[in-house]
Each structure stands twice: as structure tokens, then as C-alpha cells.
Amino acid sequence: MSMHLPTFTRRSLALAAAAAATLAAATLPLNAATPKDTLVVALAFDDIISLDPAEAFEISAGELMGNSYDRLLRYDVNDPSKLLPDLAMSWSVSADGKTYSFELRPGVKFASGNALSAEDVVFSLQRAVLLDKTPAFILTQFGLSKANVAERVKQTGPLTLTMETDKAYAPTLVYNCLTANVAAVIDKKLVLSKEAQKDGAGDLGAAWLKTNFAGSGPMKIREWRANEIVALERNDNYWGPKAKLGRVIYRHIKESATQRLLLEKGDADIARNLTPQDLDALAANKDIRTTATPKGTVYYFSLNQKNPALAKPEVREAFKWLVDYDAIGATLIKNIGVVHQNFLPIGLLGAAKDKPYKLDVAKAKALLAKAGYPNGFKVTIDMRTVQPVQGITEAIQQTLKRAGIELEILPGDGKQTLTKYRARTHDIYIGQWGADYWDPHTNADTFARNADNGDDAKSKPLAWRNAWDIPALTKLSDAAALERDGGKRARMYQDIQAEFRKSSPFVMLYQQTEVAAYRSNVSGVKIGPTSDSTYVYAVSKR
């Protein structure tokens, strides 16, 4: 029996197709260009967990706060060794090096309209110490604590204040820490009006400020919709030059290819997370430009000294000779990094540029033989499954194999590998570290200091995570933090880096370059060396 297509089926399919075509035609998208007065930035910002300067420490939150909160000082993004006035017009340190004085500029208002005075600055610094959340260490490292901060950070006049440290630190260290987001100035009146009670005491506005804004910067944060959008608006109360555009919208776009499509179509003005492949593909597009900046972030892999094989000095050195830095630099990190073999990123005071290591399998094999491993050994590496980390790990696996070292890759999610790293249960870990503030102590404090190598140590820097017991280097790093002569201080860090290069269990790989691609009608795009120095308020559109 023949089975012809029933008329009803033909009709229903035809109807469905016609309906689809009509609907599609009725909803052809309108003009895709972004609004003239709005900058649209495609950025993956699923790392934001709070907008409170006393709590937030993630990269994306750092950028938002850098654009919306003032602090006493900022550094010059074109020359980070120079400090610029922000809210403070002038600053000085006492002869004994322990009392810092600041005079504020008059007539400043918060976005709320409230007047800004020294009381707000003092409140902000005290609050950060009292709340004692993640970034508080930047201030408490100077001897500030919950018990003494009310005495040590004081208002001395309507527009003047002082801050006392416990030791005579290098002044540039203290000043640079005050440029960090944790030292952002918040609107005391507004924040305390939103204070909630927690365990019988006020929370200093912590619950409210997690998702709200109380600053005085060029932009104000209108809304943060997690993993979707952040909207900034021009702050018309700002004391300085007004932002060029009325609004900046950050759209959370995780996928590089999607960011690229949005940029090419004009639905985004700037794309911030493009892979080298997508950047290459955009090179021929005359509507797209790029800008690149060396960041204060260094990539490395490290050897846990709890592993007896990896603890041998010859083995540590052998690993440094078993990385094909040139090949990695030319391919895997092309446009997004430069080979760098020191823990201080270029740009920081005292940063070394020495690159003594190159791929030398014969040398590495000789060192391994001397250490008692002529045939190599087996070891594991915990690796986040992101690029270029994954590609670099696979490249290292190949070169290690040439010296007989069998490297088993244990892939995992970022938080998963970090959990293991912090517990010191890894063999080798590949990761990165970004500067918390623009002073060499930020990285020396974690790479070259380990005050207590015990399992229950109170402080767990990267040196601790790799069980690297370094009393001498710790003493040197402490001394460098207290050296007030800039030239001498730089030389001290050079010495620390020289020793580090020779003996550390860290194999430094490269310094990150952050690249942003933007449409040709956009100008003023500049990526800062730290997360809080990328200023979108300076961007304009034709």
C-alpha cells in the first residue's frame, strides 16, 4: 500500500515554516551600533563577589573601584614610579619615618552629594582594618590592628589626618599601599545610614556596601547584576575632569569567540579577554585596534619541597634548564606575555631583567645525575584547564621527558587545584601571581619570605605553599621593606632576585601582557599595570 504524505502533514509543515519566516522577518534586529554616549565593554567578570573596597580583591572588582572610588594617592599609569595626588593635595612623613600626614583638597563631594572630609578618610581606613577582610593585610602589615587603629589613624583637622606605622618602612611602600582599593575613601554618612546589626554590633555597612556604591570617583556604580551586567554612570559631583561618556556598561561575556563577534559587529566597543588566536584573526580588520600593557602579573611553576626529589638543589636547577622559554614565548604566549625569569614584574622598583636560563637538556641531565637521578623520576603537576596554562604545561611535559622526568598532568578546575596547593599536597603547581600594590614588597612578601614553615603557620605565602624554608632571604626581604633610600632598596631587591633565581623552587616563566581590542571610533583606551588602573572614564567615542 502506498503511503503518500498526508495533506495535513504537508500543510502543517508549510504553516510552521511560514510562521517562522514571518516571525524572523518581523524581528530583524535594529541597528547594532552601541549608543553614542555609552561605552560597552565585553569582559568576563564572574570573579566579582563584592563591591565593598574593604572586602573585594578580585581583578574585575578592582577595575570597577579604580574608576569609582577616590583614594589619597594614585600612581601615574604612564610612569608607575611617580605618585600623583588624588584626594590628598600634599603628604609627608615624619623624621622618624613612622607618622604620615595628609592634607586633603577642599570642596570635594561624594556622588551622594555629601561633603567629603578627613573624617571620611579616617573612617574608611579604620573600617578596612576593623572589618579585617581579605585586603586588610595591605594596611595591617604596618602594625595597624583592631585594637590600635583608632589611635593610629586620626583626624587632625577638617581636611587633615595622620597615620602611624609600627616601624619606619620605606615611604614609597606605605604610599603605594595607600593607592590600593582597600584604601578607597567611602561616604561615612551614607554607609552608616545603611548599617545593619550583626551579632549585637553594627556591621559598618558591610552587608549594604557589598552590592551598593558610596564613592566620590569619576564614575558611580549604578548596578551590578552578577554574571550579567555592571552599569557605571558619570558622577556629575566629581571634583576632577568629568568622564567623557555618560555611561559604561560591562557585559559579562565568558567566551573569547563571542567577545570577538560582538566587537566585529559593533555591539561591543572594547573586548578584554581575547585569546591570541582571536587577536590574530582581528589583525586584518581595519575597524579594530589593539592596545597592550605589561601587567604586574607573573606566571611560574613551583616545586613542593616536601617532595624529596624536588627538594634537591640540583633538581631545582635542572627544572629551570628544562623549559623551552623561546618556543613558549614565540607561540603559546605570543601577544599576551613576554618571557621573564624573575619574581618582580618589570616596572616595579628593583625589577631584574636577567634571563640566565634557556633549554639545555644536557646540562639538566648532568644536574639530575649529580642529584642521584640519572634516569629521571616520576612526578605530578596540578594544572588548571585554561589556556595558555594548559599549553605551557604540555610543552614542559615534553621537555622534561627528554631528561627522563615523567610528568603526569592532573587537570582540574581553578579552585580545585588551588585548594590542593594551599594544603601543600601537590608535587608541582603551575600558577600566577599579580601585584597587590605597586611596590616590590608585594611580590617579595610572597615569593621570598617565609617566616614560619610549619604546617600551622599563621602566614602562608607562596614560599610556604612550596615548603621553602628561607630564614636568610626572609630577613633580607624584611630589611628591604624598611630601607628608606630608593637606590639602596632597588639594589637589595636585585640581590634577592639573584639568589631567588639560583636557589628557589620556582621556575619563573613569563610576565603577562594584557591586550584589549577596541573599535576604531573609540579613543583613550589604556590598560593599567594593575587591575584598578584601567580607567574607562577617560575613554571617548567619535
Add this chain to the structure above:
Amino acid sequence: MTGRAVRWAAASGRFAVVIALTYLGLLAVTFFIGRVIPVDPVLAIVGDRAPEHVVQRVREELGLNQPLPTQFVRYVGKALQGDFGNSVLTSNPVWDDVKKTFPATLELATCGILIGAGLGVPLGVWAAVRRGGAADHAVRIMGLVGYSVPIFWLGLMALVLFYAKLGWVGGPGRIDVAYEYSVERVSGLLLLDAAIAGEWEAFRNAFSHLVLPASLLGYFSLAYISRMTRSFMLNELAQEYIVAARAKGLSETRIIWRHALRNAMVPLVTVIALSYAGLLEGSVLTETVFAWPGLGLYITNSLQNADMNAVLGGTIVVGTVFIALNLLSDLLYRLLDPRTRDTR
């Protein structure tokens, strides 16, 4: 109380107990898996730079140093009072996050299933009726492609073609930035909210953004639904009652649509319901490619950061969806198949 009322009350009671145990089991499994995965949940809150004393303090504040059963009982106790805790990633109450993300997924999934079922069923019928012919092969190949090709890749290719090259549809995201604040979020369903507000340009724009990801999900569902429809239809068309119907002189259209498909709908309803439930769970890959702020992305991000309050909240929503759709398909069974009705 009549016998029927007593039976009904007993059945309702049994049903309530089953539902409660289902939720409890779901929460328990999710909770304990979440606590034993090798990710420190405190890390997501304090970050990698936190001093050790901050890490320990937060661990105590969250009760994470308590025994697991104690933590679970505390969570369930609060959940029964409507407190699902706060998400550590968004700082919002989990319930608020779910109210934002679920409508985005609901909108996408509903359009997807309408396309999937609306086209998949007729195509499956067509393939069954034309068994062995070119149409049958075409439908099966189309189904195979939809089922086999990675949706991530397909999504990117679709964006490149329909958005970037042809400009037929809107790009990733639910709406253009220009309309972002022109529609007041009432239900969270952008199309509905735009229609309520009378913002027809925003409606058009939102629809242009929805059509591509919904079509992708629709194609994915269509692949499965058309194959199952074909299979059920072939089974029905081989039954004796079809022979009898033809012998009685009924038209082919009537035989296929009024009789065969009607019977095939009984198991097909379950297939469509489960497909819909699968879409409502949140298609994280589609949501990633299209930057769609839905439930799938929310739960996945939360899981990766061991944000268990958010994961558990999302699990409750997904569990509710499955339970509700199962109930709905049971009710539809009774409508479609009189043999399943209780006639006592």
C-alpha cells in the same frame, strides 16, 4: 467520609510523603557531594590572598567546621523557613538569584521546546509515514546531526553565520544595551515584560536575541523528539487496529492523526516533558556561548566555586521542575488514555 474521599486523601498523603522524601534525598545527595568535592568553599569567598586567620574566621562563620550531618540539618531547617542562604558569588539571597536566572532559562527553554515539539512531531510522523524513503532518511540524518554535533560548536557557528555575517538575528545577551533599562523587570520574562510595558521596539530586540539560542535548543530537542515520534508511530502503524481502520475505509489523514498519533502521544508526552525539563535545567553551554544569564550558568559557576547555597537552591528548582513536569505528563496520560483513569 465517602470511600472515594478516603482513597483520595490516602493517595494525596502518599504523594506528599514521596515528594518530601524526593526533595530530602535530592538535597542530601547534592549537599554531601558538594562538601566532599576537593574545593574549599571558603576560597570562593575570601580569595587566594586572604591571610590564614581570615580563612579560619570565615570557615567558622559559615559553620563549615561543624560535622556534615549538623551542617545539613541546619540547612534543611532554614530552608523549611524559606531561608536558602546567600550566594557567596553574588552576595544576594539565593532565592533572589533564582528569581532572576530562572525566568531567563524559562523563556529560552519554552521557545526551544515549542520549536522542538512543534516541528519534531510532524517531522517524526512524516518520517514514519515515508519509512525507508528519502524523507525518512533526511529526517533521521537531521536528527543524528542535531544529536551528535557539539552544541557549543553549533552555537558559535550559528552566531558567525546568522549574527555576524547575515545580521539576521541579535547577538549574545538577552537584549541590546540601548534597551537595557527601558523595560521594567516584572516577571523576568523579557518578552512578556516588554509587551506589558508596551515597549514594542524592546520586544522586537529581545526576540531577535532569543530566536537563535532558542532555535538551537529547539533543533537539539527536535532531533530527539522526531526520532522518538517516528519510533512510536511505526509501532502504532503496525498495530491491527490500523489495518482495521483502513479496511473500514477511513482516510489516511484521519488514521495517522486521529488514531495512530493519538496513541503514540501517550509515551510521547513523557518524552516531550522530559525534554522540556532538560532544557529548564539550564543548558550551560548554550548559555555560555550566547551570554544568556540563566540557571544553568548560575548552577555551574556556583558548583565550580563550591557555592553550595546556590547549588542547593538551584537543585531545589530543578527538582521542582522535574516533579511538576512528571505530574503534568501523568495528568496528560489520563486525558489521552482512558485506560489509565481510576473508574472505581
